[in-house]
Amino acid sequence: MLTIGNLGKKTGTKVQTIRYYEQIGLMPEPGRTEGGQRRYGDADVDRLSFIRHARQLGFPLEAIRELLDLSDNPDRSCHEADSIARRQLKQVELRMDRLKALRTELKRMIHECSGGNTADCKVLEVLRDHSECLTDHDEIGA
Amino acid sequence: MLTIGNLGKKTGTKVQTIRYYEQIGLMPEPGRTEGGQRRYGDADVDRLSFIRHARQLGFPLEAIRELLDLSDNPDRSCHEADSIARRQLKQVELRMDRLKALRTELKRMIHECSGGNTADCKVLEVLRDHSECLTDHDEIGA
DNA sequence: TGTAAATGTTCTAGTAGCTAGAGGTTCAAG
DNA sequence: CTTGAACCTCTAGCTACTAGAACATTTACA
Structure with a gap:
């Protein structure tokens, strides 16, 4: 049985983050000690590793939720997972x-x-002059 | 004199966003009509275009704040703008x-x-098995 | 001049995906 | 039995917006 801190170390996840995942229902509520501390088992390690790996691949949490759902139901079609990917x-x-x-x-x-000085700084000039810019107006995003 | 909506159209910015920029001090407080509506001039169009263009280039707002500062003080060195870029x-x-x-x-x-079905879905398998993954543990980011 | 639609106003709260801190409790080692 | 690390809950903060409620103003047209 692992403490939350050790689970974190094993999976490269901050303690706060694990609690956050529990809060939003991505991780199940774990068992507790008499004193109320969380204790985790192997299944939790697997699930959290899955989540973290998917996060590293850039999947948003909602997509991960779907993927976990698919993973929990091995009879369902693989196509769904494929289309998420x-x-x-x-x-x-x-x-x-x-x-x-x-x-x-x-x-x-x-x-x-x-x-020279900022008066003829090209960096600022480029930013000031939108006309040479090819990017479109709408989305910015990272 | 432009209304906030027209300024938004000119610069590809949502009305709410313009007000947000004002709130955080990136845009100056504009003049108002007797009824209390914001009215904007050419300088505002320029400044907002600058901001939006920089955003499209991925500059965070704090960097843009610095750039605007440099832009407002043409005597200062171009090096700062350059290093931000x-x-x-x-x-x-x-x-x-x-x-x-x-x-x-x-x-x-x-x-x-x-x-096939999810039981032998490679997508899920890859996510489940971290060992083949080359990415490191720490940062995820977009 | 009256009125209705479009656009404006403020304020609050929500989004993603955490992260940090306060203030207190439990656990494990010595 | 004490100490100190690690745990607990709760709240608020981060970036850069976005959305909505409830109300006011402006503008165009009859």
């Missing part, structure tokens, strides 16, 4: 595209920096 | 590297999906 991949590729554009523009800004 | 570029490249790794793993997951 595909959705995630799309998100990742979208973000990459955006970052690529940003990098280009940032590099241009930095490359053209004259090193 | 460089810092930002580093962030962008870091995020890109991480996304690249994620994409690889996601693709692998999806590629191996058997299409």
